[in-house]
Amino acid sequence: MSEVAGVPGSVPSRPLVVPAPTTWFELAPGDRILVGAGEPVTAGLGLAERRRDPRLEVGPPTVPDEGDAASGLAPGDWWAGDGHESGAMLRRRRPRTSAGEVLMAEAGRWQVIGGEHSEMLEAPAAGIVREVIAGRGIGISLAGYGIPGAFAAGGPTRGRLELVPGEAGLRGSLDVGRSGSILVVGGRLDLETISRARAMGVRGIVVPGLAGKDLRDLVASEARQRASLQAIAPFAVLVLDGTFRRPIPTPLVRLFESLEGREVGIVSDPPLLVVDPPLEPPALVADWIRIRHGELAGREGRWRGVAGRRRFLAGVHLEAGTVELDDGALVVLPLADLERFS
């Protein structure tokens, strides 16, 4: 990666890619963890089975017979079940218990968190498991790279990256041919388009802006689908900038173009588009600058120097810089409204 020169450190910097990011996959009590700390994982490998209908059930005795599978159980351990779930022979002297995570001991028996419906949590990219905490989550150091976003909803998910030119382009080309893909859409989407994409089997969408209303509706829709206990395919939306409408920055467009057709993933904690190696990020232009806030948000240009403390609308005085826009116009803007990639 080339270093950005010429733009002072007082202009907020944003990493184009983050090498070997650590991501966190949240779990809940009752979820069955399938990996251990230190284990390598590959994209698509099952990390855990998430319970969608966790409920407390009576488990094995807390003081079992010597050598019994229930010996040595403790809160947080996984109880494989006592019956057909474990593959062992059914013991008549003890009632069959279902599989689940041991929560606590009460009245001489373990209470386990069981349930009928589960879904597989798959690794969106290759990496090494760093931390596994039952009931809380799994931390993984990814082997590849992460492209940071502002926030994400849903996920994790993975699919083939495809570029779509704008919301109108997406509406016109949404068909089952997009199934299994993660779409990068330039522009701001509404929930209807996102829902249609999901219905067509799209695994994820990367978008520069998503209105808060659509985000709320998306999260509510996700919650409704989970509550219905129907099988749902993983899906996520990664928002690169925020809630306002802005185009995707040029360096990111170039990066996405170089990734088109490759398998990528979306994780939400932190919000990242993740890519397995190798990755050759495009070279950054030394004095390239982007306007992130204000009336000119989304415009790009060249850094032309520090402008000192200036008075802006509402009588606010802020440190400023001069930017030459792509059409040649010179504008003086607050440093905090600008951004550069590093």
Place this chain on the structure above:
Amino acid sequence: MTTEPRALFALDLGSATSSAALLGRVNGRWRLLAFEAAPAGTDLDGLLIGLATRVAGADPDLAAEIGLDPAAVGDLPQLVARSAELPGLAILATSERERAAIERLAATAGWRASGLSLELSEPVAMARLALGRGIAAIVLAAGESPALDPKSAVTSLAILGAAVAGRDPARPVVLAGLLRTEAGRFPTDTDGAPPPFGPAATAGEPPGAGLRRLLDAINPGSGDARHAIVRAITDLAAIIDRRVELVEIGLTGGIRAIAGPDGLEAPGAFVDAAALVPPGEPDDDLVDGVLAWSSIPLDRHRMRDRLRELRLTPWGEAHGAGAVVRYAAGRAALERLVDATPEIGELPAPDLIVVAGGAWAVAPGPAIALAVADVVRRPGASQLAWDHARLLGPIGMIDDQDERRALLADLAEDLLAPLGTVVTPAGLRAGKSAGRLVIHGETSSSEVDLVPGGLQLIDLPPGQLGIAEFRFRDQVDVGRRAKHARIEVGGGLGGLLVDMRDVPLRLPDRLDRRRALLSAWQAALWPGLDV
């Protein structure tokens, strides 16, 4: 500080703002030489070099006297105060009554508290809450009465709590109320001690005082900038021998404390809900609260998006409409802070109110004074000052009280920017005139008519003192009931504000009328507000 430096940096590194101040020892006293605030994450070395270069360029002799070399800023000592998100606290209770009581207590004790009770929740949901990643401590709570909290519920909660606590011994567990009778179920620490236990949140005088002490003792943020600011304010009150109130609004929380010469008059309140924009999706109450203080028309969706952006990039669009939204969000946060701290609000008006926090970083001083006058309303008179260089946090980080007080005393003239004085008479009768006010300045006097319901501004520049002589038509409350009052007032960026609006402030319900009123008040105190 163990050596005798002649210059040092005071750094306040918050969630949204990094602030650096250069202090120099000049003529045997510490003085503020320069300061700058920038978005968090800004290149800190660049910020320090910039400050040192400015001072060295403006006064090379002074730079030489204090040994300031812009090329060697890394050699200067630093007082650093940091603040971040408040730690999470999971509250598992036998009853909704106890859950709510502890949530109220924790809401001002520097925790992001969330709770569930056996009354309404399943053990699985309670375990999920307690095992959550952001949880730094767990409180297991019951009341003190076996009649209200039957043994079976206490035992069930203890069994669940012990199982959860045993899975992560690093996270402190506090047992409150009757849960202490079940302490034997819990794992002991490395010294063999059981988990700390205390009275229920509804027990004690004042209720919850004992539990508050326990929560303070286990708070991992007790060494952060927020607590340091309260220490500094307590010292300041002792130094100037006055009652001082602090109101701070930051991106991740707010602080309110009041101290007199003898120390804090009530426990300092560290309020998660008073964050400029609390974490997570802005809910309807939050959005409506900000809309209620906004002087520009925005619908709910747009305001929600604005708040989300403000949380993501607090320094983004800090001008124009963005500045107005930020200012409205600051006033709404201040209102939440005041609502969360009624025990402080009931105390008499302090002599000095110190405003602090990144929420006000770009607002003009007079507008900050208006925000405080709008929300922190008590009958009486208080001077207002602003921690403009964000020095209170770094100074409060000095462990040695004598050293801390010496530095505060040295910096007394530079520490706070005077915003002015607010005089708030309460109990005025409606009418054309409530009386007359004569301001006796250092060189002249002026007289104004007092109009009930209005906000009158009298120019009194920073550094000037005056006597405000009020002659009311009827008896009013100016901290005491009187028809005639002489109050010493200090000047500031906002001058003297005679606030004859209602206490508490009543605003029109219709948003358009409300906006018009807010705009009119703001226009008088926010020069250049042309959006």
